[in-house]
Amino acid sequence: MSQLAPSGRAAGALCEAAGRPPEPPPKRDPRVYFAAERTFLAWIRTGLALMGFGFVVARFGLFLKELGETHPEFRISSFGFSLGLGTGLIVIGVFVNLYSMLHYRGLLARLNQGREVVGRPSLIATLVPVSLALCGVAMAIYLVAIH
Numbered sequence: 001m002s003q004l005a006p007s008g009r010a011a012g013a014l015c016e017a018a019g020r021p022p023e024p025p026p027k028r029d030p031r032v033y034f035a036a037e038r039t040f041l042a043w044i045r046t047g048l049a050l051m052g053f054g055f056v057v058a059r060f061g062l063f064l065k066e067l068g069e070t071h072p073e074f075r076i077s078s079f080g081f082s083l084g085l086g087t088g089l090i091v092i093g094v095f096v097n098l099y100s101m102l103h104y105r106g107l108l109a110r111l112n113q114g115r116e117v118v119g120r121p122s123l124i125a126t127l128v129p130v131s132l133a134l135c136g137v138a139m140a141i142y143l144v145a146i147h
Helices: 009-017 030-070 081-112 123-145
Strands: none
Touching: 030 081, 030 123, 081 123
C-alpha cells in the first residue's frame, strides 16, 4: 500500500465520486498485533532486567565495603565505581521501558491506520547492546584495577 493512497473515508468518497462501490478496508491480521505485543513485552523484560542488574551492581560496592570491615584480610578498596555504573544501568533500563512503550503505541497507531509497517533497524536495538558492551568493558577494567 502506498503512503500516498487515500484510506478510510477519503478513499470511500473517491470511489463513490467515480461511480464504483468503495473498497472494503483491508482485513487486519491479529497475528501482526500479537507479534507486536510479544516484542513489546520482550523489551519490557529487558528493561526490568537492566534495572534489577543495575541495582545489584550499585549495591555491590556496599557489599565490598562491609566485607572489608568484617574481614580485614581481604583488604578490598572500593572507588565508588559500582554505584555510578549501577545507576547508569538503571537509567538505561528506564529508558528502554519508556522508549519501548512509545514505539509500541506508535506501531499500533500505524497498524490501525492501515499504513504499511516496514521492518527497519531499531535505534534502541542498536543503542542498548552498545551501551551494555561499554558497561561490560568498564566493569572488566574496574575489576582489574582493584586487584
